Amino acid sequence: xxxxxxxxxxxxxxxxxxxTRTTLLDALRDRLSVTSPKKGCDHGQCGACxxxxxxRRVVSCLILAVACDGSEVVTAQGLVEEGEPHPVQRAFLxxxxxxxxxxxxxxxxxxxxxxxxxxxxxxxxxxxxxTGPVTLDDEEIRERLSGNLCRCGAYVNIVAALREETAPSxxxxxxxxxxxxxxxxx
Amino acid sequence: MSVAPARAPRDIAAPGGGGVGDSAxxxxxxxxxxxxxxYSSDLWIDGMLWGATLRSPHPRAKILSIDTSEALAxxxxxxxxxxxxxxxxxxxxxxxxxxxxxLAFDEVRHQGEPIALVAADHPETARRALEKIRIxxxxxxPLTDARRAAFDPAYPRVQPRGNxxxxxxxxxxxxxxxxxxxxxxxxxxxxxxxxxxxxxxxxSGLAIPAEDGGVDLYVATQWMHNDLEQIxxxxxxxxDKIRMTLSxxxxxxxxxxxxxxxxxxxxxxLRTGKPVKIVYNRYESFFGHVHRxxxxxxxxxxxxxxxxxxxxxxxxxxxxxAYTSSTKNVVGNAASLAVGPYVIPNVxxxxxxVYTNNPPCGAMRGFGAVQACFAFESMMDRLADxxxxxxxxxxxxxxxxxxSALATGQIIWxxxxxxxxxxTARELPMPAPADTGDLRDLPGGVSQTTHGxxxxxxxxxxxxxxxxxxxxxxxxxxxxxxxxxVIGGEPVAMVHTAAAEVGQGLVTLEAQIARTELGVRRxxxxxxxxxxxxxxxxxxxxxxxxxxxxxxxxxxxxxxxMAALAAARFGHARDDLSFTGDKVVSESAGVLGxxxxxxxxxxxxxxxxxxxxxxxxxxxxxxxxDSHAQLALCVHRAVVDVDVDLGLVKVVELxxxxxxxxxxxxxxxxxxxxxxxxxxxxxxxMEEIVVENGRVRNPSFTDYLIPTILDMPPMRLExxxxxxxxxxxxxxxxxxxxxxxxxxxxxxAIRDATGLALTRVPVRPEHITGSS
Ligand code: FES
Ligand code: FES
Numbered sequence: 001x002x003x004x005x006x007x008x009x010x011x012x013x014x015x016x017x018x019x020t021r022t023t024l025l026d027a028l029r030d031r032l033s034v035t036s037p038k039k040g041c042d043h044g045q046c047g048a049c050x051x052x053x054x055x056r057r058v059v060s061c062l063i064l065a066v067a068c069d070g071s072e073v074v075t076a077q078g079l080v081e082e083g084e085p086h087p088v089q090r091a092f093l094x095x096x097x098x099x100x101x102x103x104x105x106x107x108x109x110x111x112x113x114x115x116x117x118x119x120x121x122x123x124x125x126x127x128x129x130x131t132g133p134v135t136l137d138d139e140e141i142r143e144r145l146s147g148n149l150c151r152c153g154a155y156v157n158i159v160a161a162l163r164e165e166t167a168p169s170x171x172x173x174x175x176x177x178x179x180x181x182x183x184x185x186x
Numbered sequence: 187m188s189v190a191p192a193r194a195p196r197d198i199a200a201p202g203g204g205g206v207g208d209s210a211x212x213x214x215x216x217x218x219x220x221x222x223x224x225y226s227s228d229l230w231i232d233g234m235l236w237g238a239t240l241r242s243p244h245p246r247a248k249i250l251s252i253d254t255s256e257a258l259a260x261x262x263x264x265x266x267x268x269x270x271x272x273x274x275x276x277x278x279x280x281x282x283x284x285x286x287x288x289l290a291f292d293e294v295r296h297q298g299e300p301i302a303l304v305a306a307d308h309p310e311t312a313r314r315a316l317e318k319i320r321i322x323x324x325x326x327x328p329l330t331d332a333r334r335a336a337f338d339p340a341y342p343r344v345q346p347r348g349n350x351x352x353x354x355x356x357x358x359x360x361x362x363x364x365x366x367x368x369x370x371x372x373x374x375x376x377x378x379x380x381x382x383x384x385x386x387x388x389x390s391g392l393a394i395p396a397e398d399g400g401v402d403l404y405v406a407t408q409w410m411h412n413d414l415e416q417i418x419x420x421x422x423x424x425x426d427k428i429r430m431t432l433s434x435x436x437x438x439x440x441x442x443x444x445x446x447x448x449x450x451x452x453x454x455x456l457r458t459g460k461p462v463k464i465v466y467n468r469y470e471s472f473f474g475h476v477h478r479x480x481x482x483x484x485x486x487x488x489x490x491x492x493x494x495x496x497x498x499x500x501x502x503x504x505x506x507x508a509y510t511s512s513t514k515n516v517v518g519n520a521a522s523l524a525v526g527p528y529v530i531p532n533v534x535x536x537x538x539x540v541y542t543n544n545p546p547c548g549a550m551r552g553f554g555a556v557q558a559c560f561a562f563e564s565m566m567d568r569l570a571d572x573x574x575x576x577x578x579x580x581x582x583x584x585x586x587x588x589x590s591a592l593a594t595g596q597i598i599w600x601x602x603x604x605x606x607x608x609x610t611a612r613e614l615p616m617p618a619p620a621d622t623g624d625l626r627d628l629p630g631g632v633s634q635t636t637h638g639x640x641x642x643x644x645x646x647x648x649x650x651x652x653x654x655x656x657x658x659x660x661x662x663x664x665x666x667x668x669x670x671x672v673i674g675g676e677p678v679a680m681v682h683t684a685a686a687e688v689g690q691g692l693v694t695l696e697a698q699i700a701r702t703e704l705g706v707r708r709x710x711x712x713x714x715x716x717x718x719x720x721x722x723x724x725x726x727x728x729x730x731x732x733x734x735x736x737x738x739x740x741x742x743x744x745x746x747x748m749a750a751l752a753a754a755r756f757g758h759a760r761d762d763l764s765f766t767g768d769k770v771v772s773e774s775a776g777v778l779g780x781x782x783x784x785x786x787x788x789x790x791x792x793x794x795x796x797x798x799x800x801x802x803x804x805x806x807x808x809x810x811x812d813s814h815a816q817l818a819l820c821v822h823r824a825v826v827d828v829d830v831d832l833g834l835v836k837v838v839e840l841x842x843x844x845x846x847x848x849x850x851x852x853x854x855x856x857x858x859x860x861x862x863x864x865x866x867x868x869x870x871x872m873e874e875i876v877v878e879n880g881r882v883r884n885p886s887f888t889d890y891l892i893p894t895i896l897d898m899p900p901m902r903l904e905x906x907x908x909x910x911x912x913x914x915x916x917x918x919x920x921x922x923x924x925x926x927x928x929x930x931x932x933x934x935a936i937r938d939a940t941g942l943a944l945t946r947v948p949v950r951p952e953h954i955t956g957s958s
Contacts (some may be wrong), residue, residue, distance in 0.1 A: 035228035036221025038436070040386045041468040045887035048386055076221030089219040093211060096853045099861060100689030101218030102225060102387040102436030125632040138900075139626060146896040149887065151386045151437050152689050153864025154857060155898040 005069035009034055010078025020066045024058075025049045027065035028075070036077040036105045040149070047148030050106035050113075051075050057113030059147075076105030079112060088112050088161070095161035099152035107148045111162055114144045138163060205702035206915060209853040212694045213711055214687065225434035226406035227390040227465045234392065234461040235264055237447070237454045238312035240302040240319050241473055242294035245328035245543040245880025249292060249301070253320040257304060260318055262311035264458045267303040271453065274422030280444045280548065281412060283510040285345065288420050288449050294323075295344060295508030296545055297881050298473025305454040305462050328543035328880035332505040333482060335540035344508055344541040351506055351539040352514040354521035356593050356809030359532030364497035368488025372568040376485065376561040377946040379874035380505075381478035381865075383550050384892050387436015389446040389474045390465040393455035400427030401452045406435040408442045409723035410684045410716055420449045421456065425716075428452075432714035438688040439865070440549030441475040443725055444511055472885035476511045476548030477875055479504040479539070481520075481557035485565045487530075493573040493580045497532035498593075500524045502558060504539045504547070511548030513539035518658050518804060519554030522594045522813055526562045527604055527651040528584040533593045535809065543880045549725055551865060552925040555652050560869075560947055563648045563930030567937065577647050577934065578612045581605075586651075592817075595810045600847075601908035604649065604819055607843045610904050611647060611823040617839040617900075619643065620827045629827050629834035631896065640831030643838075646824050646934025650926025654816035654919030655728040659803040662728065662815065665719030666696075666736035669791040670704060670744050677768055677781040679704050679741070682712040685721035685733040690921055691854035692729045696737050698851060703741035704748070705765030706781060719795065727919025730850065731816065735796035735914040743792035752784055799912055816910055820844040820923035822863070822931035828939040833951025835871050837932055841902040847910045847918035859903055859924045866928030868893050871936075874948050 006015045007027070014032050025042070028034040028051070037060050040048035044062040051060045052074040060073075079086035088111050091097070098104040118140070123130045126143045134140065141162045142155075150158065204210045217223040254266040269276060269291035279286045290301045302319050306312035334341040335349040343349055365371075391405030400423055407413050410430050418425045435442065447464040454462040466474045486499040502520050506513035521537035552559075570580040585604040591597050621627045622638035629641065656662035667682040679700040687693045697709040714721075721733050749760045752770050756763075756778045763778075764771050770778045802811040821843040827836045840863050849855055865873075872891040876883040884890045909916025929947060937944050940954055951957075 029228075033230065035224070035230075038225065038387070039227065039465075040388070040436075041887050043468065043886065043888070045468075046386060076219070080220050085216065085219060092219045093215045096212070096215075096857050098215075098218060098689075099691070099857055100385070100387065100435060100437040101214070101223055102385075102434075104218050105221035108219060108221075126626045142895045143631075146894045149386065149892060149894060151384055151439075151892060152857075153861035153893070153898065155864065155893075155895040156860045156901050157853075157857060158895065159900075 003066045005066055007068055008072045010075055018065055020064065022065045023061050024063040024065045024068055025060040028060060034075055034077065036075040038102055038105060040102065047110060048103050048106040050109040050148065052109055052113055055116065057110050076108050079108065086112065091161035091164050095157045095164065097158040097161040098154050103148060103150045107145070107150065107158060110145055110148045204698060206698050206850050208698060209851055210694050210698050212691060213697055214693055223434050225387045225436050226404065227388060229392040229404055229433060229463060231392065231394065231461045234463050235305040235307055235454065235458060236309040236312045237451050237462045237464040238304050238309065238316050239300045239450060240316045242290065242297060242299040242301055244294060244323060244325050245297045246326045247294050247323040248326065249290060249294060250322040250324055252302065254302065256320065257315040257318040260311070260315040262307045263315045264305045264460065265454060266315065266319065267453055267457060268301065271457065272420060275419040278416040278420050278445055278449065279509065280511055286509040296543055298545070300450065303450050303454055305458050330542050330544050330880050332503050332540050332542055335542050336503050336538040344543060349541045351510050351541060352517040354517050354537045354804060354809060355807060356521050356524065356533060356535035358593055361497045361499050361532045361534040364532035365488055367496050369491045370489045370572045371486065372565060372572050373486040374565060374568060374945055376483045376564055378481040378557045378560055379948055380480040380545065380547065380877060381550060381869050381873050382472065382875050382890060383439035383441030383475065384890065385437030385439055385441055388466045388468065388471045391433060391447055391451055392461060392463045393451035394461040395455045395459050398427060400429070401455055402429045403448060403452060404431050404433045405448055406433050406442060408438050408686050408688060408725055410686065410714065411720035412723065413445060413448055414716055416445055417449050417452060421452055430716045432686055435686060435688045438724060439551045440553065440725055443549040443723055444476050446474045468887060469885050472875070472882060476546045478550035479506060479513070479516055479547040479557065483557065483561040485561050487565050487569055489569055489573065491573060493569060493575045493583045495528060495530045495569070495584050498525045498530045500535040502537040504537070504557065505542055505544055506539045507544050507546035508541060509546050511546055513548065516554035518813065519653060520558045521809055522592065522804060523555045523651055523653065524558045524562065525593050526559060527586040527602065527649060527819060529586050529590050530593065535593060544877050545875065545882060551862065552652065552922050553726065555650065556926050556929065559650045559926040560930050563934065564945065567934050578608050581608055581647065581649060594804060594813055596812045596814060598817060600910040602817065602819060603845065603906065603908060607819065607821045607845065607906065608647065611821045611841060611843045614823065614841045614902055617825055629829040629836035630832060636829065636831060640829045642828050642830055642939040644826050644828060644935040644937065644939025646931045646938050648822045648927035648929065648931030648934060650820045650923050652727065652818050652923045652926055653814040654818050655726055655731055655798050657801055657815065658813045659801055661797065662722055662732060663795050663797040664721040664732035664736040665793065665795050666733065666740040667718050667791065667793040668700065668737065668740040668744050669789060670748065670785065671789040672782045672785050675782055676708055677706045677785060678708045678710060679706050680710045680712055681737055682718045683721045683733050683736065684714050684716060684718050685729055686714060686724040688724045690724065690729065690858060691851065692724065692733060694854055695730055695734055695850055699734060699737045700741050703738060704745055705767065707768055727818065727921040730917055731798065731913055731919055732796060734917065736794055738914050739796050740792050740794040743794055744790045747790040747792070748781070748784065751788065755784060816913060816918060818845065818918040818920065818923045820927045822927040824928065824931035824935040826932060826935040826939060828936055828954060830940055830954060833954035835936055835949065837867055837897070837899045839899050839902065840928060842924055843904040843906070844920065844923055845906040845908050845918065846920045847913060848907050848916040849905060850915060850917055855905065855920055856903055858921045860901055862922060862924030863901060863928040864893050864898050866925045867897065867932060869947055870929045870932035870949060872948050
């Protein structure tokens, strides 16, 4: 059975007709040519396909595209604003939080979603105080990113990247460190 | 614990801004973090077809017939190919082994062996068509006993030429006589399970038929030119009819050294006249590449009471599966490094690589040295116990150093400060003890079901010695073309090699070298393809050395050209001139002008091959020979908490001390040590392809576990720079040594915590609780 749906992907409306059995990941990659989410397993085991669906992180290989009709999908590519990488992307770059980079778009979407959850005060399994604001220490970072595999083993630097990203000065203005004179090159 | 240096703001607009020694950013990093870097699985061309591969469900069977008619009739299917359609040579094999069928005929020798190919207009159609290919098999009992394959002449043959791919002995002194001298004898049998590279980006690529009858291939590989040497003959095409471009590589770790879908996609493209893409899924990927050889090892050491080893008697059996792949070279490594960096006057080593119907094995990070390292380091701990020494001291007592000989007789020609490195590792601060009142601190984390009554701490050490670059007389070289010209008013160096960036940061390093050697700011790394000479493989930790060396020498040749121009223009002697920051500088007179002015319209282009010092083969009887081009050492100290009741292990901290000769890029280097340590951790406590009667039981990331960010502990790194005088910039290859030493260090720490013998990796919970 086919269905017509519209996904809002990285800020653009993308109408598409597809077999209702198509996953969100396949819809993005094979139908809409949005290849920033990667397919590392197609079974919800690796996290490489992580995107933000209406602001929440999801593994897009485990969701049917038809269930996302009308939803907002943000991939790693969509986190770039006006040519400027997102602060989390910057932090990964500067801390060398990757090697081959295959897991990276998923790691970054996962990290962005995770920072939102922390900001909203959602406790994780390792949070001390279930009522107060969450302090994002290394233990929290590792717990909250444990769904994203990195075979290159860049974990030490991923933790460092997110540790920097959540340094107190940046909590209110996540873009604070971005100097306007710097232009990203692609 | 924070061991990362504070982050200074960086100019990401000029990635890789620095020269040799700078922690330059990756030139491909911006694309990678933005999700815009094209991996081989992202390739797309309108009108392309999708290829799929039918694989044998049996580890061993005769193929009686193949009927493709029903599959061919399936709507959407363009073609179905079998061995009859292989245009040229029917076999391939990495590095001139030529024993692996492109598509199986007569017999299948391992589960997952490719038999037929389909091209269809949708990947699901292709997969469904595979189900309609009818194959009649006569199923045979698989031959899976590596020990019998090595020694039992009555064991049936997997390969007609016999079941032993290579037997490499090493003989030093007289082991039998030395037995008389030994005051202490320790022995053990050790096993290493089959590890998978499990790179995250699956085997994939795109083949586009060309008008000249050739094919354009875009693939993720480790060694383009060796691929070509196999693809050309199998397709019946001259090499110049195959244009190969490296696509984004999502990790490799040895698993892309052998061909996977390259010939298959090209065959489908040539047959249909359409571009064909093949992407393996994760399940297929577990069958789509070779794995790390599982090993069975018997060791016996004799020593004097003070812990000095007087003899070693070693037998190593490596199961290579059905085809040769890299088995012979893996055996060479295992044999030459079987006793590691220890000075032992009497040695008898026999290393065997055998054929079985188990999954095929070949290159994986550490390449034969990993298996031996687990065994000899386990032996060092046994020896320490037997002599009442601590594990660091027993290693120091027997440590090799510059000037001492490996078991092969090769004299270590560069600094090898092993005893000091061990001391450093021992003296690093220890992590805080576990807070048993806090579940989060315990093995198993918040899933812990106890109150930590059974949690014990352990500390262990491991030392790994890895050969860098290709060994045993192989003429190992790399090629680089460097072109300097003025573009947009600026001098730009273009660096062109066929070397594969697989995540190790080679492209960063190439740019750093060009900046240092040429004194220019802008460097463009051209896509790796076969329009330039062979770069060799991105393996054996060799690319910094080999392709780094090639880029360095090509740049130096270009610099010579610049110097000639500058000498003529400015009337200065050449050796008074240097180039830096885009300027021509005279030592006596300061800045003379810009490189851009000097060059004008001139283009200077040079291509250079870089060879390392020749090595020799190993004598087939004694194993003697100067077989290695470089050696690199890593020492690990592991701290673990083990829940002895539940069998759970938490690696609390890994500390590594590694001598890299010279740091070319600290950040990238640290990443390599982290990554190698992580894969060693995986082998120590979780990673194994479980094979039962030739069949893989766990081909998924649910059942084949690789370390997550929770499993990976914080790391302390101590990096030494004792230059190897033979190597470019004095560097030592750094990708593999940490993979060797982290496994035995972690297992030693578990032994320390539990008092168990633990002779097999990965260590499983049931090995700790004794419930298996
Ligand atoms: S591809 Fe979705 S989790 Fe691996
Ligand atoms: S960077 Fe290679 S898998 Fe994470």
